[in-house]
Amino acid sequence: xQEIILVGCGGCMREIAWQIEEQKKEEDGWxxxxxxxxxxxxxxxxxxxxxxxxxxxxNDDFLLQKSEKTNVAICVGEPSLRKKIADKLKKNVFLCFPxxxxxxxxxxxxxxxxxxxxxxxxxxxxxxxxxxxxxxxxTGSMVCHDGxxxxxxTLSPRAxxxxxxxxxNCSEIGMGTNVRQGIxxxxxxxxxxxxxxxxxxxxxxxxxxxxxxxxxx
Ligand SMILES: CC(C)(COP(=O)(O)OP(=O)(O)OC[C@H]1O[C@@H](n2cnc3c(N)ncnc32)[C@H](O)[C@@H]1OP(=O)(O)O)[C@@H](O)C(=O)NCCC(=O)NCCS
Numbered sequence: 001x002q003e004i005i006l007v008g009c010g011g012c013m014r015e016i017a018w019q020i021e022e023q024k025k026e027e028d029g030w031x032x033x034x035x036x037x038x039x040x041x042x043x044x045x046x047x048x049x050x051x052x053x054x055x056x057x058x059n060d061d062f063l064l065q066k067s068e069k070t071n072v073a074i075c076v077g078e079p080s081l082r083k084k085i086a087d088k089l090k091k092n093v094f095l096c097f098p099x100x101x102x103x104x105x106x107x108x109x110x111x112x113x114x115x116x117x118x119x120x121x122x123x124x125x126x127x128x129x130x131x132x133x134x135x136x137x138x139t140g141s142m143v144c145h146d147g148x149x150x151x152x153x154t155l156s157p158r159a160x161x162x163x164x165x166x167x168x169n170c171s172e173i174g175m176g177t178n179v180r181q182g183i184x185x186x187x188x189x190x191x192x193x194x195x196x197x198x199x200x201x202x203x204x205x206x207x208x209x210x211x212x213x214x215x216x217x
């Protein structure tokens with residue numbers, strides 16, 4: 001079983017840790033060594049996930065000083081923060097960012113994926129989909145045929161992209177959102193929870209609602 005260090009100490013990290021532990025019960029998955037964060041949760045450095053205690057290993061310097069191959073998963077849902085952490089950690093060539101394919105999902109064998117992606121439990125990825133680096137598909141999200149997701153895109157729980165949807169780097173799609181086929185969403189865009197996207201969306205905006213309208217940017 002390969003070892004991995006998680007980055008982050010919030011709910012996102014705890015959910016991913018739980019899914020890694022669940023996967024281990026069924027198949028040969030990942031062994032979590034501990035977690036790294038800028039500041040550990042006050043007064044309680046060890047994090048309890050189910051029955052598993054995850055030790056605190058230190059801040060980013062712990063990883064930046066590594067001089068042997070070390071697997072790392074950046075467990076941060078917010079795209080711009082995930083990018084900031086990845087840009088810093090990628091400076092150490094000993095750090096590897098494997099794609100974490102967690103339990104009970106279905107991924108077509110022709111899907112292309114960069115590095116550092118996290119595909120959560122119950123996600124679905126259909127045929128001829130391309131994911132960039134550090135894409136995070138949360139539980140129950142779905143990417144239908146011919147989709148393209150840029151680097152650091154986050155799909156929140158149960159977000160659904162119909163066929164041939166394109167999403168730019170660092171954009172985040174809220175939970176339960178549905179995106180109509182053929183739509184393009186620009187970079188650094190936030191789509192609110194429960195939205196329905198029926199028109200292309202420019203970059204650097206926040207949209208929400210049914211149908212989604214611009215609320216910021
Ligand atoms: C869209 C979002 C980012 C906006 O957050 P915000 O910038 O703090 O905006 P506010 O809460 O101040 O809301 C601004 C306006 O947009 C409306 N709005 C906010 N979120 C909305 C949503 N999801 N759908 C419809 N309208 C929404 C608010 O009602 C408010 O309207 P008003 O000005 O008429 O009162 C946030 O509400 C959201 O939906 N985030 C996604 C949450 C999610 O999926 N999390 C996943 C965790 S795993």
